[in-house]
Amino acid sequence: xxxxxxYDSQIVKERTKQFRGQTERFFDGTLDGDDFLPLRLQNGLYxxxxxxxxxxxxxxxxxxxxxxxxxxxxxxxxxxxYAHFTTRQNVxxxxxxxxxxxxxxxxxxxxxxHSIQTSGNCIRNTTSDQFAGVIxxxxxxxxxxxxxxxxxxxxxxEFAFLxxxxxxxxNACPDADRVAIAVHDIGxxxxxxxxxxxxxxxxxxxxxxxxxxxxxxxxxFLPEKDLLTYLDxxxxxxxxxxxxxxxxxxRIKILVRALTPVKFxxxxxxxxxxxxxxGTQLTQTEIDRVKGFFTEPAYAALENNPSNFETAKxxxxxxxxxxxxxxxxxxxxxxxxxxxxxxxxxxxxxxxxDKQLEAVADMADQYSFGEVRxxxxxxxxxxxxxxxxxxEVWQKAKALGFATPNLGMLTDxxxxxxxxxxxxxxxxxxxxxxxxxxxxxxLDYLYDxxxxxxxxxxxxxxxxHHHIGDIGILGVDKRGDEFYQVSLGGRSGRDASLGKILxxxxxxxxxxxxxxxxxxxxxxxxxxxxxxxxxFRRIGMAPFKERVYAKAN
Amino acid sequence: xxxxxxxTDLIADLIENTCQTLDKDFSGSVDEVLAITGTVLVPKKFWxxxxxxxxxxDKIGVWLDSDEGPEELEVHLDKLALIAINFPKFVDxxxxxxxRILRDRLGYKGELRAIGDIMHxxxxxxxxxxxxxxxxxxxxxxxxxxxxxxxxxxCYQAATDQKQPLFRRR
Numbered sequence: 001x002x003x004x005x006x007y008d009s010q011i012v013k014e015r016t017k018q019f020r021g022q023t024e025r026f027f028d029g030t031l032d033g034d035d036f037l038p039l040r041l042q043n044g045l046y047x048x049x050x051x052x053x054x055x056x057x058x059x060x061x062x063x064x065x066x067x068x069x070x071x072x073x074x075x076x077x078x079x080x081x082y083a084h085f086t087t088r089q090n091v092x093x094x095x096x097x098x099x100x101x102x103x104x105x106x107x108x109x110x111x112x113x114h115s116i117q118t119s120g121n122c123i124r125n126t127t128s129d130q131f132a133g134v135i136x137x138x139x140x141x142x143x144x145x146x147x148x149x150x151x152x153x154x155x156x157x158e159f160a161f162l163x164x165x166x167x168x169x170x171n172a173c174p175d176a177d178r179v180a181i182a183v184h185d186i187g188x189x190x191x192x193x194x195x196x197x198x199x200x201x202x203x204x205x206x207x208x209x210x211x212x213x214x215x216x217x218x219x220x221f222l223p224e225k226d227l228l229t230y231l232d233x234x235x236x237x238x239x240x241x242x243x244x245x246x247x248x249x250x251r252i253k254i255l256v257r258a259l260t261p262v263k264f265x266x267x268x269x270x271x272x273x274x275x276x277x278x279g280t281q282l283t284q285t286e287i288d289r290v291k292g293f294f295t296e297p298a299y300a301a302l303e304n305n306p307s308n309f310e311t312a313k314x315x316x317x318x319x320x321x322x323x324x325x326x327x328x329x330x331x332x333x334x335x336x337x338x339x340x341x342x343x344x345x346x347x348x349x350x351x352x353x354d355k356q357l358e359a360v361a362d363m364a365d366q367y368s369f370g371e372v373r374x375x376x377x378x379x380x381x382x383x384x385x386x387x388x389x390x391x392e393v394w395q396k397a398k399a400l401g402f403a404t405p406n407l408g409m410l411t412d413x414x415x416x417x418x419x420x421x422x423x424x425x426x427x428x429x430x431x432x433x434x435x436x437x438x439x440x441x442x443l444d445y446l447y448d449x450x451x452x453x454x455x456x457x458x459x460x461x462x463x464x465h466h467h468i469g470d471i472g473i474l475g476v477d478k479r480g481d482e483f484y485q486v487s488l489g490g491r492s493g494r495d496a497s498l499g500k501i502l503x504x505x506x507x508x509x510x511x512x513x514x515x516x517x518x519x520x521x522x523x524x525x526x527x528x529x530x531x532x533x534x535x536f537r538r539i540g541m542a543p544f545k546e547r548v549y550a551k552a553n
Numbered sequence: 554x555x556x557x558x559x560x561t562d563l564i565a566d567l568i569e570n571t572c573q574t575l576d577k578d579f580s581g582s583v584d585e586v587l588a589i590t591g592t593v594l595v596p597k598k599f600w601x602x603x604x605x606x607x608x609x610x611d612k613i614g615v616w617l618d619s620d621e622g623p624e625e626l627e628v629h630l631d632k633l634a635l636i637a638i639n640f641p642k643f644v645d646x647x648x649x650x651x652x653r654i655l656r657d658r659l660g661y662k663g664e665l666r667a668i669g670d671i672m673h674x675x676x677x678x679x680x681x682x683x684x685x686x687x688x689x690x691x692x693x694x695x696x697x698x699x700x701x702x703x704x705x706x707x708c709y710q711a712a713t714d715q716k717q718p719l720f721r722r723r
Contacts, residue, residue: 007723018674030693107615150708152709155710157678158650161649240647279721285720
């Protein structure tokens, strides 16, 4: 994991001091609310429906047990004893007092964390694969590049006031994309060329929100040393030419579409000519320095499938189910990556209590070299667990409510905080998730359904990524009432596509029944193990529409 | 009286801002402009249209609005001692890129002044992008605003003020 040196520490401390000053000026009246707003957003501080919300960055999803314990103590001392994991590898506190925020930031700084640029119209936290560094088939570990991007983007003097928010994601896995680079402002795919050199395939202009778009490739192979100069060129073109007259047309996707990807790429290449040979060109020393923080932990020499693991699977069906669902294979024999699911019925998606955070920290120390990763599906991963300790881990996780073996299934929903917490939401999302979880509580049935993404957003800002779920639910406001629009056939990752709207929206009470009808059409039409999106692409929207909107006899 | 912070030789001076800024659509005559006492900032379009008469005048500077890039000034830069870039709202960040293009690419050496919605919280970024003069928003205490120049003692990126990013210095 990356460790701060004196420079990194000083920068986050000075940022907190700056924010303390801004907060003081706000409270003494020399900084008015309208001017404070963009400044506090750039420190992750929203003022929501019920209370302020503070969003903290978890750079590319990595957290140490020390950091987890700090989050737990902050949630206890300054909040209501829980934290919320978001869909972009951030964590949020929903009830801090505005006056306490500078103190919270100081606490975070003490464990090398911060909230810099977690909101606002600037470059946000760079996200990556939760299995980075532990899977066999990645081109190289993407995290060093994410850290290099984090440093470049942190307090970038030219790009603090962009037309709109700006998100970068990095993937290094040729056969999977767990970070959804296709729906980011910039998606970077790490690849190797014929000479076996590392570089990036560059996609721009993807995004969700009210105009969902799949990103377009503008560079087939960008050498690694050119990473930052090329990013500077892209963001400068966007900063100068992105629309600022209409917030809903201000994302880079609108600019790329207006210019066409080809023309946009030409502008970037022309701009880049002025940047590529400057001091910002990466040095091998720097790449090696940062890579030095992401070396392998002290793995033991082990064999796959140890006997106690095999026995436990035979003796405990529930353990076997969990193994099937919640484990990911590891590059080292005898190890596995374990996903702890934060999707238990009755608990808002992504929420974890202080006690749970501390328990996860203990588990990380005991079983996974003191580190965890958070995922964009709002779960937590122990990436380096010995297979001969999996049964123990499962028992502990089960006791904590972290072992619902529903990873990737219908009830493992992605869900934003919605109208219960968020000032932007049109409708509540958490009660809908709960209603569906209660309806589909038969695990055997869920296994038969297999992998199915159900994503819920409380408004068209799409924090719940509803466009790229097999089934997407969007909260809409209809003459002051909360309604829900359903879309079908979205897909994230490889072969990403955007869902299509089913038809008129529904009242909240109808939602679980609507989802059940959709699932029934799927199961009646699916061939073998066919995925939802494939069945949908084959049979089209009509059968779903007919069933859901059929008049009752 | 509004204040102007001039950051020359790393000591920020505070002076009365007596400069007159003509409207973007100013349609008066060159004589009218020359008759004004003190420094005058004229809009880009007017300046380009009257460059022959205005370029020789030390007291005349040109100002760019946030939707007016600096490229057309390139051929005239040796005749310009003062360029101002307007920030109609501080969240409109185009001026930062214009400043860097003027300084880093076009080699402009004269005064580069940030005007408009200028307060404490942009000072550090503006300075990094090559601005060396700051016309402080009238309702703000310039003494306080000036402190914004020192918000950070180091930074990760290269910019106009520091051509080497931190990774080449750490």
